[in-house]
Amino acid sequence: MSSRRIHSMELPRKVIVGSKVLETVGKLCVEMGFKGRVLVLTGPHTYHVAGKTVLDSLAEQGLEASHILVEEASTSSVERAVEALRRVNLAIGVGGGKVIDVAKLASAKAGIPFISCPTAASHDGIASPQASIRNVEGLTSVRAQAPMAIVADIDVILKAPYRLTASGCGDILAKFTAVRDWWLAHQLRGEYYGDYAANLALMSAKLVARNSAIIGEGSEEGLRTVVEALISCGVAMSIAGSSRPCSGSEHLFSHALERVAPGKALHGERCGVGAIMMAYLHKLRWRRIREVLRRVGAPVTAAELGVSAEDVVEALTIAHQVRPERYTILGEKGLTRASAEKLARVTQVI
């Protein structure tokens, strides 16, 4: 790419991580200069545990707040949200992955900013400019916009099932292989590679690896590490201008496995297992990744993912087709059946 290429970054203006911070969202909106109407998007459950608090805090500041429920991250949910957002000047997504994804994409389409209030630490979409939306072809990742602010309430996230946090760790450890794939694509295909974004993503993975014991205990301190690491990964994507620093061959495996065995495991859980296998191919310390996943209580085998050995082998052989433009260690032809089976066996996934 030309050296005259303009690289533009869109970053969050404010990141707040702490106890009872949802109560301050209204004040934050006023401080950031928002007036008038705000739309809060929540899930049916997250409305009760977090959405109401945000709505109350907006009302307290004299902001005219309304809310809609988001049940799924589909194109029809996005369209419905875009319609509702036409009458407001700020969107706030309060919930897990699906709500945040819909709020992110719909607000981008409506041309208004959005604030991300995650209620779980299950993947890096809570702070990234990318949204995963289900359409007729399945789940696809589309570029939306970075959140204007991120407000992560540790008290609320601590109450979410621990499995979600362990899954978030899988999504973070995936950066070890994602960054290697990015570097490979840079070397072999001349793709843009940004050292700063790559190192930011890697730092998150290293922090989680180093703190795996306290994370596994389910402590507040451990959760904070995971939340901050997820936010840093989102920022790394904003800096890179793509999901490259955070999504490589292990994500291709995760998406392929979701196609082969839909709804069996969480995104980050599949990415973690993918990272073990792709780390082997990259000659990285795959045993260390496996050990860290174990320590945080994330799956490391097909059985723990709730899928069969055959599902894993099948997913490995089709992973390179999921996103052909994304060059990774899987190459253009992918793995043969025999190589896929060998890889899964040697890394003890099957």
Ligand SMILES: [Zn+2]
């Ligand atoms: Zn991910």
